[in-house]
Amino acid sequence: MTPALEIDGLVKTYQSVFGKPRAALDRLDMLVEPGQIHGFLGPNGSGKSTTLKTLLGLLRADGGQMRIFGEPVPRMQAEVADRVGAIVEAPAFFGNLTGYKTLSLLAKAGGVPKQRIGVVLDQVGLSDRSEDMVRSYSLGMRQRLAVASALLKNPDLLILDEPNNGLDPAGVREMRDLLRGHADQGKTVVISSHILAEIAQVCDAVTIISRGRTVAAGPVSEVLAVADKGSYRVRVDELQHAAEILAEAGAEVSLAGDHLVVHDLAEPAWVSYTLGVHNLWVRELAPVAQLEDAFLAITGGGPRGSFRQVDNSDWQTEEHPA
Template structure:
């Protein structure tokens, strides 16, 4: 049975009569690293805060762990870790001391402290004051605070914001390890699409408070552009049209959208068998950024 860790149905939220979330629905399943994508102000943080009961919503339902309605009780929060917007901790305490406070308040095993410090790579800096941490170390401490109860779901809002390339890579590698190593499902928002593309298996694209796409990232990326250049452009157009291929023309290139490697092989053979010399046949991969812009701006 597939475990639905988060199921959002027809969620609507207004601020002063302005619709911020417009009837959105999506499902995060156990083991996912689920990317929640959108420009700043698209409603990502609002959705996460609604899941965490940090704000009320106007319509719809949010269910967790295969059917628990979050409106019914707060018990589910014991199995949820989160880092929203930026880490919150005491700068005049050490990393270890910050974790110790959460461990005591939540009545967790004391060994969880050393475990999460090891997971986020802060063991050697455990007894250093948090105010002396670099930005990347602060982000990792924030994730450690969210992980200390080893939750079923980890909710991360823009966890790589402001980090240098090395820090971004460290956070990315950490997040990618969580489902397999620790059984933690990850729900992560970001507008840094190049990074999200490297870690998630599913995505939802949010634009102006509406879900424009939800599904497997492989499905989103499978459409590719096939660029064709031959010694006779006019004859090439005729052959493709006779077989009902839809194409565009850019200078001397013919472009077929939504292609695949198999289609490229078939088209190459068709042209060669028709006596047309093929000088270039190039299948271009769409980046997540290209797809995002196409969906949200109609590019």
């Protein structure tokens, strides 16, 4: 099956104020399979927005190849434009227009049936505010309107840059359900974000970048496995006493605020048994491998998983602009 998105060796350089070129994208690779929710992950300044702008024809690449549904872009951008919906960086709208009028103008410009406006307003939860002026919208509502604009064409590839920006917890959950519903129709979603916890919850696969380069890519479960070294979070009364008991029993233990972390643990039930003998009862015992841990392990030279990685031996050391 043809990938929804392919990026091979993408390069983008900027001229610094001192005249020295700096690479925002340094031979970046990315592969997104159709029907996925794919996380595009990296810290602020890693090159995520630059990648998306270049992919969408908003910036000119200095090297590399890009394909959307097998078509080379930007050369064939017009041929795939109707299959792609996107928002990149903070959306900007005319404050003196209503939400409905904003989408109506975008629908007319894109040749989208007027009936789609009501559908997408309902999808993003703005139906009851559609006749209000955009200037009265909160940041979260403007973000919802931006996502609605990206959904107008019912795109086969939906690209969203920080889609949860400004949303409250209920809104984040609604956005998660919306994206999953879109992917369940056989469509593809790419989410660019630096919020690792949300990526871990909603995405099927992830591409991690740092300093403009791909450092890891694969299913989220495999990326998480990089950081899974048998470490468990333990919540129990008398933390210091519990730590001493576990350490004397041979465990590697560290204090972490209001809980303990027990490392290299083969059998989690051992913790409950060992503390129970001393009348200390475990209130929580849970694995602590998170995407944050995996990111640090990957970029910091930690243990490697089975997912695809790129040789980082010739990384540049300076930070690059996004």
